[in-house]
Each structure stands twice: as structure tokens, then as C-alpha cells.
Amino acid sequence: MSLRDWPIKQKLTAMLVLISGLVLLLTSAAFAGYQYWSLRQATRDALAVRGRIIAANSTASLAFANVADAREILSALRADRHVVAAVLYDKGGHVFAGYPTGVAGADLPAVPGPDGYRFERGLLIGFQPVEESGSQRLGTLYLASDLGAIYDTFRLSGVIGLAVMAVALLAAYLLSMVLQGAISEPILALAETAKAVSTRQDYSVRASKVGADELGALTDAFNQMLGRIEDQKNELQRYAAELEQRVEERTHELQERNESLRRNAAELLAANTELDAFAYSVSHDLRAPLRSIDGFSQILLEDYAGKLDEAGQESLHRVRAASQRMGTLIDDLLKLARVTRAEIRTEDVDLSVMARDIVADLERATPERQVEFAIAPGLSARGDARLLRVALDNLLRNSWKYTAKQPQPRVQFASVEANGGRAFMVRDNGAGFDMKYADKLFGVFQRLHSAADFEGTGIGLATVRRIITRHGGRIWAEGAVDQGATFYFTL
Amino acid sequence: MNPGKILLVEDNPDDVALTLRALKSHNITNDVVVAQDGAQALDILFGADGKGPAEKELPAVVLLDLKLPKVNGMEVLHRIRADEATRLLPVVILTSSDEERDVIEGYSLGANSYVRKPVDFVEFTQAAKQLGLYWLLMNRAPPVPRRS
Numbered sequence: 001m002s003l004r005d006w007p008i009k010q011k012l013t014a015m016l017v018l019i020s021g022l023v024l025l026l027t028s029a030a031f032a033g034y035q036y037w038s039l040r041q042a043t044r045d046a047l048a049v050r051g052r053i054i055a056a057n058s059t060a061s062l063a064f065a066n067v068a069d070a071r072e073i074l075s076a077l078r079a080d081r082h083v084v085a086a087v088l089y090d091k092g093g094h095v096f097a098g099y100p101t102g103v104a105g106a107d108l109p110a111v112p113g114p115d116g117y118r119f120e121r122g123l124l125i126g127f128q129p130v131e132e133s134g135s136q137r138l139g140t141l142y143l144a145s146d147l148g149a150i151y152d153t154f155r156l157s158g159v160i161g162l163a164v165m166a167v168a169l170l171a172a173y174l175l176s177m178v179l180q181g182a183i184s185e186p187i188l189a190l191a192e193t194a195k196a197v198s199t200r201q202d203y204s205v206r207a208s209k210v211g212a213d214e215l216g217a218l219t220d221a222f223n224q225m226l227g228r229i230e231d232q233k234n235e236l237q238r239y240a241a242e243l244e245q246r247v248e249e250r251t252h253e254l255q256e257r258n259e260s261l262r263r264n265a266a267e268l269l270a271a272n273t274e275l276d277a278f279a280y281s282v283s284h285d286l287r288a289p290l291r292s293i294d295g296f297s298q299i300l301l302e303d304y305a306g307k308l309d310e311a312g313q314e315s316l317h318r319v320r321a322a323s324q325r326m327g328t329l330i331d332d333l334l335k336l337a338r339v340t341r342a343e344i345r346t347e348d349v350d351l352s353v354m355a356r357d358i359v360a361d362l363e364r365a366t367p368e369r370q371v372e373f374a375i376a377p378g379l380s381a382r383g384d385a386r387l388l389r390v391a392l393d394n395l396l397r398n399s400w401k402y403t404a405k406q407p408q409p410r411v412q413f414a415s416v417e418a419n420g421g422r423a424f425m426v427r428d429n430g431a432g433f434d435m436k437y438a439d440k441l442f443g444v445f446q447r448l449h450s451a452a453d454f455e456g457t458g459i460g461l462a463t464v465r466r467i468i469t470r471h472g473g474r475i476w477a478e479g480a481v482d483q484g485a486t487f488y489f490t491l
Numbered sequence: 492m493n494p495g496k497i498l499l500v501e502d503n504p505d506d507v508a509l510t511l512r513a514l515k516s517h518n519i520t521n522d523v524v525v526a527q528d529g530a531q532a533l534d535i536l537f538g539a540d541g542k543g544p545a546e547k548e549l550p551a552v553v554l555l556d557l558k559l560p561k562v563n564g565m566e567v568l569h570r571i572r573a574d575e576a577t578r579l580l581p582v583v584i585l586t587s588s589d590e591e592r593d594v595i596e597g598y599s600l601g602a603n604s605y606v607r608k609p610v611d612f613v614e615f616t617q618a619a620k621q622l623g624l625y626w627l628l629m630n631r632a633p634p635v636p637r638r639s
Contacts, residue, residue, distance in 0.1 A: 283588035284558045292505035295612035327610030
């Protein structure tokens, strides 16, 4: 485990112990250095004092060359176990007396060195001049002392120092164990809280604040953050629930609509099938009685003309006219039904050509009428050619019919800009209509003119609108009484 | 049935009367045999036992209504075209309706003509006259098929 992965408690403890140890170590080192230096000074001074005393005592022995006396004086050094050797040199530099007795050879300097005390080859040595009070030099005293005294003191100091350090480190360790809690505990509490949040997804827990220091501020900030997260989470949940509910509502709505559409489609299909059967039946069965009514009325007129007065004959004519009119009505209604049922086959249709064709038919059927037709060339559209022909036929036939009382009848078929798009337009200068009734124009059986003025069943424009609507287009009309009418349609 | 006769298949007695009158008023004097439903028409053409008609009795033209009791007009037409003896027999559909599907089915089954009965009796008379003149006088009838 690397240092970085240590638990924070151990880190703090280790840090405190390490710092304490380092401080103790530095202090001890400085103290030891100082003690070493001062011990050497003290030892040298002590040896110098001892040298001066012995030198002073030895003057007589040297002056009178009394070796035994000199040896007696030197042997006093026995009291100091650290003094390993002592030698008295005479004025000429020859060894006069030595300590311990018999000491000689290579261990001792043959001649005295320069005066003074110094450390040399692991020993403290000193050359002390032996002088009479009259400043006449009599010889030299050599002293050599081992460093045992220094080492003894130093060793003792070391032991004491180590003991103190051990106690101090122990104290530091124990103290740090107690004190690190002030820092580590809030952090650990935070960590615990964070862990609880992340594992349980519970944003309602809060870290407990220990003090008002930076850690306290951190705990506050952390708790605040948790609070905000909790708020946002709650809000999100609320939105999610709302969304879900809305989706459910919409789904339900859609299902209902679908169901209703399905029902409508089924109803429509049923209605269409019914209409089909109805139209077929009407086509076959409704016209037969009319044929009988008309036929037998005609037979009465032919075979019994002599037995009927004028009023009787007139009545029969009316019966015939009515039955024929009803025949036309049935035919028109069937056409409307057919337009409603017919399948639309889309293709490109040239409406101009179609219109000219229809006009030619009209002119052939009623050659005595002179109507001026203006048909714009190249009007094309996409749609069912058969149905569009029915629509255009109705519109042009209407114009043809309603301009009958106009001395200079004119009919125009063109394409114009209307309501922001292209629209086809059939315009005439015929009888027109009152705009008040414009909305009735396209209703089944709705007529704005009496049958006496203009014949009609009131089905034609309904058929036209049905066709235009089935093409996804729109039809509308403008007009005024005796000012003509204009029909617009889009496809 | 002698050649030159008309077989009118029509269930409505009014229409029968009007058709007969229309034909007669134009001096079309050929015999008109009336069948009041499809079954009767088939009996007349193929014999009551269904074993086949005497070739000599085939009419010059059949005027066939579509909505008929028992066996409808389309079925009658189908049977006429299916039988070797009557395969070429001229059949004119004469009916109230001009519903597109009837027209298409009629021609598909091999009708020679399709005429819608007008409501106006004057027009109806004209139509009957023209039909009689055309099919009885102008039209060259198919050869009578030989029985194998």
C-alpha cells in the first residue's frame, strides 16, 4: 500500500510523529555537538591545569636533577585513570623521568614538541614548559590523556537523549492519536455520508457538523449540495411522474380516437355498402313505376283522346311531365351517389380540351343558342378525368343554362390567383344569385331559382362540390342577381 | 318457336304491356313470346326437362331484363352462352338500370347490346321500334347450330 492510500488517521499520526521525531533529532544533534565541543574544551583545560601544577612541582627536581623526586611527583597522576603517559624532559630535551614507571619507546615523543595542548591520534597531548619563577626554563612536561572522559560523558548524554526521545515520541504518538480526530473525524463523517448517498441513493441524509472551522464549512457546503440535489431529484421525479401521467393520458386519448376512427371507418364502409345497394335498387326499381305512369298516361292520351276533355288531357300531360321530372331527379341522385362511391384514378387532365369538348356537345344539342365561350388554353390539373368531366360539365352547363335570358351571353373558363394560390374559374354574365344564399348553392336539392325560370334538380352543384372535395380541393362562388356568377375551384 | 320471333324476358306486366304496344304500334308483327322470370325463359329455350331445345324454336332475339325472380338475367345470359345450341343467339339486355357494373357484366357475359328503358314512353316506343327493326330485319341472324 503506498503512502497515498493510507487511511487519513494513520497519515495524520505518522505526520505528527515524524515532525516530532525530526524536531527532537535536530535538537539532540545540536545539543550533542555543543556538548562534544564543550567537553573537549573542558578536558583540555583540566589537563592544562594539571600540567601546570605538576610543572610547578617539578621545578626543584629538575633544578637539582633529582629523578626519584620527579618520579614521585609524576606518580601522583595515578589518581587520574585517563592519563596514559607523562614525561619530564630536561633543558636539553632528554627524557628525565616518565610515568608510568618504565614507560619508554616509540609511544613517547623522543624530544618535546611545541608547547601547548592538542588532540592527536585519538589522544589529548600537551607540552607544558617547566619554569622557575624567574622565567628561566628548566625543561618540558609531556602529558597524554585518552578521551575516555569525554566518551563516558557523551555516552551518558546519548542514553539520556535517546530515552527522552523515546518518551517524547511516545507522547507525540499518543497525543496525535487523540488530536488527529479533530481533523479526521469530520472528514470521515463526510466520507461516510457520501458513501451512504452513493450506495443507497438516499439524498435525505446529512453529515453532522463538528466545528465551525473549514471542515465545518465543508460539511455545510456538502449538506447544502445534498439538499439541492435532493430538491432537484424530487423535482425531476415530479416531472417524470407528470410526464408519465401525460403520456398515459395521451395514449388513452389516442386509443380512444383510434377506436372512434376504426368505428367510423367501419360505419363508413357499412354506409357505403348500404348506399351501393340502395343506389342499385333505386336504379332498377324506382324507375319502373315511373315508366308505367308515363306509358299508360300516354296510352290514355292516344287511345282515349276523344273521351277526355281538354282539362283531362292537360292533367295527363302534367302527370307525364312530373314522372319524367322524377326520372331525371333519380338519375341525378344516382350520379351524385356514383360520384361519392367512385374510386379516384389520378392522371394528368387537360381541362381546356375537356371544356371545349363539353361546349361542343352543348352547341350540338342546342344549335339555336349563341353563347360566346372564352376558354383559356393549357389549363391542366391532376385528378380523375371522368369525375372532373362531370364537374366541369355541370359548371359549364349551368352557365349555359343561366345565360339563356341574357341577350349577349358570355362564359369564361380560366385560371386565376385566388386566396394565395391558383384556382380555376368559370364565369358567366347570366342570372347570377344573391350572395345571401351563397352557402345554399352547393346543398342537395337547394335551388335559388324557380323551376319555371330555370329547370333543374338542385343536385348538379352538390355533385360538383362532392367531386372537388374528393380531390382535396375547395369550391366557392361569387355573384349578384342579374350580374352573373363566378365559380372558383382548386384541385 | 318459329324463326323471327322475339323472346321477351320481363317480370313486370306493365313493362310487358308497354313493350308489346310499342312493338305493335310500329307494325312489328312477329310473335312475341313472354317469359315472366328467368326459369321460364330457360324452360322455353332449353325445354322443361332441360335436355335441350329444338333448334327450330330458337327466337331471332332475346330481350332480357336483369332483375328477375328465381333466376336473374345475368344467370340466364350465362346459361345461354354456355350452351352450344344457344351460344350465338342474339341477346339484348333491356332493363331499367344503366349501373356501370351491370353494363360491364352484361357485355362480359356476351350480351350483344345493352339498352336502358327510358321513362318517357315516347322515347321508349322509339327504342322498342328500333330494336325490333334492327334485330328482326336488318341483322343477319347467326346460322342455326347443328346438333351433334
